[in-house]
Amino acid sequence: MTGTALKRIAPQLLALAALVGLVSLFYPGFLSVSVNDGRLVGPAIDVLKRSAPVAILAVGMTLVIATRGIDLSVGATMAICGAVAAYAVSAGTGLPVALALAIGAGLLAGLWNGVLVALVGVQPFVATLILMTAGRGIAQLITEGRILTFTDPAFAFVGSGTLWGLPFPAWLWLALAVLTALVMRRTALGMLVESIGINRRASALAGVNAVVLLIAVYMAMGFCAALAGLVVTADIRGADANNAGLWLELDAILAVVIGGNSLLGGRFSIAASVIGALIIQTITIGIRLAGFPSEYNLVIKAVLVVVILVLQSPRIAAEWRYWRDEARRKREAEGKGTP
Amino acid sequence: MMFKTLMLTTAAFAVSAGMALADGKVIGFSQIGSESGWRAAETTLTKKQAEERGYQLQFSDAQQKQENQIAAMRSFIAQGVDAILIAPVVATGWDAVLQEAKEAEIPVVLLDRMVDSDPSLYLTAVGSNLVHEGEVAGQWLAATVGDKDCRIVELQGTTGSSPAIDRKTGFEKGIAGHDNLKIVQSQTGDFTRSLGKEVMESFLQAENGGKDICALYAHNDDMAVGAIQAIKEAGLKPGQDILVVSIDAVPDIFKAMADGEANATVELTPNMAGPAFDALEAFWANGTEPPKFIQTESKLYTQADDPAGQYEARKDLGY
Numbered sequence: 060m061t062g063t064a065l066k067r068i069a070p071q072l073l074a075l076a077a078l079v080g081l082v083s084l085f086y087p088g089f090l091s092v093s094v095n096d097g098r099l100v101g102p103a104i105d106v107l108k109r110s111a112p113v114a115i116l117a118v119g120m121t122l123v124i125a126t127r128g129i130d131l132s133v134g135a136t137m138a139i140c141g142a143v144a145a146y147a148v149s150a151g152t153g154l155p156v157a158l159a160l161a162i163g164a165g166l167l168a169g170l171w172n173g174v175l176v177a178l179v180g181v182q183p184f185v186a187t188l189i190l191m192t193a194g195r196g197i198a199q200l201i202t203e204g205r206i207l208t209f210t211d212p213a214f215a216f217v218g219s220g221t222l223w224g225l226p227f228p229a230w231l232w233l234a235l236a237v238l239t240a241l242v243m244r245r246t247a248l249g250m251l252v253e254s255i256g257i258n259r260r261a262s263a264l265a266g267v268n269a270v271v272l273l274i275a276v277y278m279a280m281g282f283c284a285a286l287a288g289l290v291v292t293a294d295i296r297g298a299d300a301n302n303a304g305l306w307l308e309l310d311a312i313l314a315v316v317i318g319g320n321s322l323l324g325g326r327f328s329i330a331a332s333v334i335g336a337l338i339i340q341t342i343t344i345g346i347r348l349a350g351f352p353s354e355y356n357l358v359i360k361a362v363l364v365v366v367i368l369v370l371q372s373p374r375i376a377a378e379w380r381y382w383r384d385e386a387r388r389k390r391e392a393e394g395k396g397t398p
Numbered sequence: 399m400m401f402k403t404l405m406l407t408t409a410a411f412a413v414s415a416g417m418a419l420a421d422g423k424v425i426g427f428s429q430i431g432s433e434s435g436w437r438a439a440e441t442t443l444t445k446k447q448a449e450e451r452g453y454q455l456q457f458s459d460a461q462q463k464q465e466n467q468i469a470a471m472r473s474f475i476a477q478g479v480d481a482i483l484i485a486p487v488v489a490t491g492w493d494a495v496l497q498e499a500k501e502a503e504i505p506v507v508l509l510d511r512m513v514d515s516d517p518s519l520y521l522t523a524v525g526s527n528l529v530h531e532g533e534v535a536g537q538w539l540a541a542t543v544g545d546k547d548c549r550i551v552e553l554q555g556t557t558g559s560s561p562a563i564d565r566k567t568g569f570e571k572g573i574a575g576h577d578n579l580k581i582v583q584s585q586t587g588d589f590t591r592s593l594g595k596e597v598m599e600s601f602l603q604a605e606n607g608g609k610d611i612c613a614l615y616a617h618n619d620d621m622a623v624g625a626i627q628a629i630k631e632a633g634l635k636p637g638q639d640i641l642v643v644s645i646d647a648v649p650d651i652f653k654a655m656a657d658g659e660a661n662a663t664v665e666l667t668p669n670m671a672g673p674a675f676d677a678l679e680a681f682w683a684n685g686t687e688p689p690k691f692i693q694t695e696s697k698l699y700t701q702a703d704d705p706a707g708q709y710e711a712r713k714d715l716g717y
Binding site: 102 | 432434435438554557558583584585586588590591592595596597599600601603604607620623624627631632633650716717
């Protein structure tokens, strides 16, 4: 079990290791970690912390994509949930109520998407595009177009607090990923999700309640978006409806793809997706530390992503296997020739 | 129904015309929309300025569409207003409607953005000089640091945007000739708080935990506010260990300055209407032609300029 799981995420781990090596060439102290006031400090710790929004989204996005769906609205949902939480906290509701309201808003957004996809039958791309467009407007209505700031230290902890030496957001995404993977793999749930992605009709005929399961998956995505929205809002102690989560849906999808999951649904690995998120953040922070001019950032990021994806592609893998076997055959033939 | 609407509109026009006669000039103002806090503040201040001077302001929100602005201008011309203020959403395509305004002898003043039409078609344009803003920030830093060596980190605006390019150029001009001042890190923070914080974290890592950084220059206040949080979380004191200077003068930076966490900001004033009305008054009084471009003041605010009071004065402008 662990052997096959490790084999599944091996390409992503290798890519991450290679990337860390590459960044270390340009910035030798990349892996150095020091202790400052009882918390770990270093670029690698920043990567763990800054990966949080995309990693959290990637957990939900992996499930959605496994059902052969996609959710483009998560960035906008993040903005809504952040705005709801900041509004509630500054209105003096207290943190638990604010968090509950924000998560409720995320679940509601997920329910909306899920109903459109599973019951109405709108294609996921189009269904979630609606909320992607409208969502940011809703968030702006809540914040009245300005950055809604708050001072509640307990809420700020969600974004920038430290727990047992590590940043709280890092614990949050680690816990979410581990829990989700356990629930999916220790029960039949993961397999049922995959079966919808491979053939919804067949799985429905086989007795899977595809409608309920699909809605549940989109609601889980909404929950993840709410958590990510809380992290980014708490981080800057303010809800920025214009920019919170902007384009993060694309980074989340990219993380899932780097994680080797097919956009056509079916088999999925949550571990690989969150490593994908780590890879993206390592690239981003690596470019900054290396000190390239801003104009190069996006180009370098794109080139690295292309290289990683090409190296992971099944065709390249098959080609490589072919040449390896060929070389082995040649060696064996030569070995026979000279006894 | 149709008739009723017509009647109401006519009545409204009659009322506004009546008021105009009583109160003096009628000004038409075509605003782009309300896409940013700054824009909202500009609208608020324009209305306030008009009220103070006893003008009747006809306000039209174009919601980011040029056709709405052109329609608004035509209706202002049809009403025969005394002057038109316009913040053009794009630079091109204004020749025809500006010509119509000129033929109707209505002076047009452009606010904060330019058009590519012939300057004879409008009275004047009021705007800020982005390069100059950066220069003011740079000069302040050079004067504050004195002869000490100073390693500066820079948070740029959106890569390739004209404020980012101009504010960078201006700052470099401002510190030119001071060899002890050096920009050692420069990255984009996309004008946002969250990226300002995130990129500042990397700067702090790259510069020995921030101990080597003497000053931060951010292309807007929002990024500076984010970066201030990163500096605090790294265990340093923003405003003391690392000097913070930025541009825009939004309310939140005054809060930070009142707390001693930011040092200076250069104002991009949302009061473009003030200079515009001054120019119009001179023009109406004796036909004085103002220069074709009126540059607004890029005023520097430091901790000595009552930041708490500035915050109070600005927080309700709609930023």
